[in-house]
Amino acid sequence: MRRVTSIAEVRAAVRAWRRADQRIVFVPTMGNLHEGHLSLIEAARAHGERFIASLFVNPMQFGPNEDFAHYPRTPERDERMLRDAGCDLMFMPDVAEMYPHGHEGATRVEVPGLSDILCGEFRPGHFQGVSTVVCKLLHIVEPDAAVFGEKDFQQLTVIRRMVSELCMPVSIIAAATVRDSDGLAMSSRNQYLTAAERQRAPALYQALVAAARRLAAGERDYADIEREGLRALEREGFRPDYFAVKRAEDLGPPAADSAHLVVLTAARLGRARLIDNVQVRL
Ligand code: PAF
Numbered sequence: 001m002r003r004v005t006s007i008a009e010v011r012a013a014v015r016a017w018r019r020a021d022q023r024i025v026f027v028p029t030m031g032n033l034h035e036g037h038l039s040l041i042e043a044a045r046a047h048g049e050r051f052i053a054s055l056f057v058n059p060m061q062f063g064p065n066e067d068f069a070h071y072p073r074t075p076e077r078d079e080r081m082l083r084d085a086g087c088d089l090m091f092m093p094d095v096a097e098m099y100p101h102g103h104e105g106a107t108r109v110e111v112p113g114l115s116d117i118l119c120g121e122f123r124p125g126h127f128q129g130v131s132t133v134v135c136k137l138l139h140i141v142e143p144d145a146a147v148f149g150e151k152d153f154q155q156l157t158v159i160r161r162m163v164s165e166l167c168m169p170v171s172i173i174a175a176a177t178v179r180d181s182d183g184l185a186m187s188s189r190n191q192y193l194t195a196a197e198r199q200r201a202p203a204l205y206q207a208l209v210a211a212a213r214r215l216a217a218g219e220r221d222y223a224d225i226e227r228e229g230l231r232a233l234e235r236e237g238f239r240p241d242y243f244a245v246k247r248a249e250d251l252g253p254p255a256a257d258s259a260h261l262v263v264l265t266a267a268r269l270g271r272a273r274l275i276d277n278v279q280v281r282l
Contacts, residue, residue, distance in 0.1 A: 023048030026143035031055035036186035043175035061129025192272035203236035240267035
């Protein structure tokens with residue numbers, strides 16, 4: 001596996017693989033890899049012959065009071081993990097390579113509506129930062145397919161919409177959420193939990209599962225399901241931002257004939273803001 005930092009080096013590698021008729025699959029990350037990321041690489045395997053992962057902590061998607069400066073950065077360990085997972089190229093640009101004129105006044109990509117609800121309401125500008133950097137990375141790599149985790153369900157939905165509306169020639173692959181044995185979804189932000197908070201953290205997934213069971217049993221009082229989810233989280237010491245039942249395809253309000261729903265939540269526990277979701281097929 002090669003580690004490169006410039007856009008020109010990525011393009012040269014991709015050109016050579018294309019000449020050899022190889023399909024290229026891309027896994028964008030912010031580094032600090034865990035098993036969840038390795039499952040993205042695993043999901044990539046079925047879709048091509050060459051694998052590129054990017055490691056870039058994107059300043060544009062962090063709000064002024066968020067954890068950009070403190071976001072865990074572990075590039076040496078990440079490099080070993082990617083090599084062991086069979087990745088061919090690790091792209092680790094610095095901020096100046098991605099935003100040569102600075103990120104604050106940089107050209108932006110916006111997916112309106114979808115970016116303003118749920119997490120977007122609590123993290124203004126976050127999804128604009130995500131769609132901008134993902135659009136740039138997809139232009140740099142020009143992969144046949146790119147893999148995103150279902151753990152960030154709203155992000156996945158925003159990216160799918162952007163790719164479709166900007167006619168970008170890439171397939172978006174969704175990889176299932178990887179969980180610890182007690183149900184907690186893997187996330188770099190779990191590191192912010194104290195030992196006591198870590199014990200309580202699986203309550204987030206349990207609240208989602210309880211809501212999904214009610215939906216699967218035919219209940220349609222979404223407001224009551226959402227209220228109960230919020231109450232369950234508060235009982236466990238979380239400070240929830242939202243707990244919501246949505247249509248899976250576009251995060252709109254569920255309709256009587258919706259066959260695929262998703263229950264999503266974001267909640268703070270101590271220093272950590274955790275997000276998770278569970279899909280329900282009816
Ligand atoms: O999910 C992430 O790690 C990031 O939001 C992404 C997609 C790599 C864009 O910075």
